[in-house]
Amino acid sequence: MGTILKVDRLEKTYGEKKALQNVSFTVSQGTCFGLLGPNGAGKSTTMKILTGIIQADGGNIHIFGKDIKKQSKAILHQIGYVPQSITLYEQLSAYDNLVFFGEMYGVYGQPLKQRIAEALEQTGLSDRAKDAIKTFSGGMKRRINIAAALLHRPKLLILDEPTVGIDPQSRNHIFQMIRSLIKEGMTIIYSTHYMEEVEALCNDIAIIDHGNVITQGPLNELLEKYSQKAVYIEAEGLSGIPQLNNVTKIYEEGQGWVLETDTITETMAKILHLASRNNWHLKRLEMIRPSLENVFLSLTGTKLRD
Numbered sequence: 001m002g003t004i005l006k007v008d009r010l011e012k013t014y015g016e017k018k019a020l021q022n023v024s025f026t027v028s029q030g031t032c033f034g035l036l037g038p039n040g041a042g043k044s045t046t047m048k049i050l051t052g053i054i055q056a057d058g059g060n061i062h063i064f065g066k067d068i069k070k071q072s073k074a075i076l077h078q079i080g081y082v083p084q085s086i087t088l089y090e091q092l093s094a095y096d097n098l099v100f101f102g103e104m105y106g107v108y109g110q111p112l113k114q115r116i117a118e119a120l121e122q123t124g125l126s127d128r129a130k131d132a133i134k135t136f137s138g139g140m141k142r143r144i145n146i147a148a149a150l151l152h153r154p155k156l157l158i159l160d161e162p163t164v165g166i167d168p169q170s171r172n173h174i175f176q177m178i179r180s181l182i183k184e185g186m187t188i189i190y191s192t193h194y195m196e197e198v199e200a201l202c203n204d205i206a207i208i209d210h211g212n213v214i215t216q217g218p219l220n221e222l223l224e225k226y227s228q229k230a231v232y233i234e235a236e237g238l239s240g241i242p243q244l245n246n247v248t249k250i251y252e253e254g255q256g257w258v259l260e261t262d263t264i265t266e267t268m269a270k271i272l273h274l275a276s277r278n279n280w281h282l283k284r285l286e287m288i289r290p291s292l293e294n295v296f297l298s299l300t301g302t303k304l305r306d
Contacts, residue, residue, distance in 0.1 A: 004063065007050075023211070034190050036205055043192075047189070051158060063078075079154050080149035080154035098151065101148035105151055106152065116151065123146065124143070139167040142162060159188065178190070229264055231259045238257070240257075
């Protein structure tokens, strides 16, 4: 699997504020790459630089093996971009909006009509094609925005916080679209502060905070490397957990207890033994799934903030 995007030591400053500091990451072809971080971390600035909306103060970007400083026109024509803010003409219908954006991308006539029909089908909005955008929900507008970015059939699709403030139905449609596009071979960069979305969609990720990429790599490897393994126990008759070998930390959570340990199987076997000996009535005993929240906490010492 080849590299479709390489970002090397990207820098951006607004006044005295450093928005990006030595930001570097790579994106493999045919994957969904998650750029995860809190609001204000530098995600949107990075996306705008990748799409040529703003210029970086330093660093290099290669997309499709080309230098964006020297071959931006050839590169940007193969990129679809969905900004965080919805950009549609409220008075026009969904169909007319798509005609406008399609022609902006250089698609005309019958090919454009066919692609609009396909895009509306993908977004689940074929029956609303002639309705004015002003009558759409926020989620429906977001889906039309994504449809507009697909009309020129880009090789790389950049989505900046695509599910902020939308309804669950639209969120599910967007997830289905992303999975379908990945199967068709498209590469997607998915910027968000919602960790569960990255876990559901992305193969590889970079975590960005205060303008710095603090880690990157395959999602499963980062979960394994940084996320603390733990066991959760909930039982009647249990007032506390005795200290066990290889358990580094014990704390209450909800109706039960969390035991952090690198020896999951051994710890669970010991708990079962203790439960039998002490007549605990076990209600739950399970391994806690590693999460990106644990990873972010491990790397920054804080939880991911909005």
